[in-house]
Amino acid sequence: MTLSSQMIQRSPIFFCLLTIFWVVPCVGVTLGLQTHQVTDPLGRSLIVPVAPVRVVSLAPSLTELVYSLGREEMLVGATLYSTYPVAARDLPRVGSYVRLDLERIIALRPDLCLAVKDGNPHHVIERIEALGIPVFVVDPISIDEIMTTVVALGKLLGALPEAKALAADMTARIDRVWTLVARADHRPTLFFQVDAAPMISAGDNTFTGRLIRMAGGENLAAGPTQYPRYTWEDILRLAPEVVVITSMAGGHQPEDLIGEWQKWPQIPAVRSGRIHVVKADFFNRPTERLVQGLEVLAALIHPELFPDFSDHHLILGATRP
């Protein structure tokens, strides 16, 4: 205490440093960051800092998007399973996206939180807002809305040029798949296995379901139910031509997951060796990687149209005829 007061009196350099490192940020905080009004994709208007400095992401997909926009220095917290990119694994955790830890979120002193409408509990979002922290809620449902979400986030985080470039790149890659798939004269039937026990697939109202359609496949689980359940009896009747299994399926090894299918040689996909295990993250998170998932899916459904397919590292296991 006495030492530091002596130093202040004696050392002008120390005083300058003190001013720069302590007084300036304090003024910044106490005066409040410059704020402005924005509207989130849900149409709610909120007051947010023009240049946020402490952002907490409440969903893995949002963490991923912030990194894609090059604004990771703003992130001070993220939810569990924010595992991509690898650097995101070191961010302080604030619970899982369905079970947020309110106390930890508040303790990180965020000036902005990013949330998803589908998944983050509504009442926790309301409480964060009631405590004076703006929450920007996104709700990308269709593939196009992922691009608008990217642009909205870019605007919010001061990365509009990056966001527009990213959205344009994603759109271009999607268009390329569309153009190629349009040449196909047959839409092979596909069973997309999300979980093994019970056997669960993905319906129309999921990113996976939309990707299957865009990749030129006929989703056997099409329908309003998001994640319908199946038995082997159902699957034998459905007789899929292609099977895609995600790595998430019950924590099993790819070989085991494929082995379960190979017990049923009656299934066309088993006979023709078209059973593939892929990484789940590329099919259920509304991020840039979903486009990569689309490319993988299209190449698996229509291998003849994608002779230059090169993302083989995303395929964890496959059978041969």
Place this chain on the structure above:
Amino acid sequence: MSEQLTGGKHFGLATRLFLLCAVLLFILAVAILLGLGAGSSGIDLREAWGALLGQGEAVEQTIVRQIRLPRVILAGSVGATLALGGLVFQALLRNPLAEPYILGVSGGAAVGAICGMFLGLTPFPGVSLAAFGGSMLVLVLIILLAGGQAGFRKDSLLLGGVMMNAFCGAVIMFLLAVSHSAQVQQVLFWLMGDLSMITAERLPTLLLILPCFGIILALARPMNLLLLGGESASVLGVNVRLISLLLLATTSFMVSIVVSLSGLVGFVGLVIPHIFRLILGSDHRLLIPACILGGASYLIACDLLARLLSVGGELPVGIITALIGAPLFVFLLWRSGR
């Protein structure tokens, strides 16, 4: 503590009551202080105390006053209510396995709450009201069912309650099995007991349990006589039917209130009354305040652990109450048997 309090020959009731309350109030105060002082963001005790009094940084004040304080109050109220509920039902049904949920309060509340969640109601007041409605409906059914016979035959009450719970359990499993809703996780946490939903604005609801505590305290003497059995009690001038109905309705009402705010926190109502019976004997004039104060301390402590042990978000407190309560109870039982 136990020697002093059970050695009733040396002390009068008033002295024992005073000693008991002093000890338990001290434990409760420690539990509250710890509950306010520690949490998933890890603030120390002194800072937390300062924050409660309005000193320190704004963020800490928010955490202590608006996140931890409502939780501690809820945990205390739920613990007190469930422990007291267990005590009443064990006396009323003269069955050591009776607990506050025995009459189907839990099953009815769960069916109500789950329907509310699947209908997309807000946690408060929507889901809470649905839970409360469900449990009240079951209570009325049970009383109509058992009330036909003179003086509430305890067997038909017990069996009716068990059957009602089993039926509600099946309905819950059915709803969970056929549901593809994203709400399933929320439902599971509710079924395991979840104190994280509480906010300061919802706390006044808990005031409704105070008159219930008062009624039960006033009925301590008749409850002692009920232990002798219905006939002996009526010979001694107790209106068994009226007292039973009053106890049933009051207890179920207060349990429904807390269940609607906290979900199903198990085991407190079973283990706390038995622990105090092992220590204090069977005088309800002592057991009632002991269960209120002890139950509150126990659940505050369990909730603190649940918050500290959080891995992916917080643990539901119902897991902790049973993990600690069951071994503790078995230990006490083993010691008392020697």
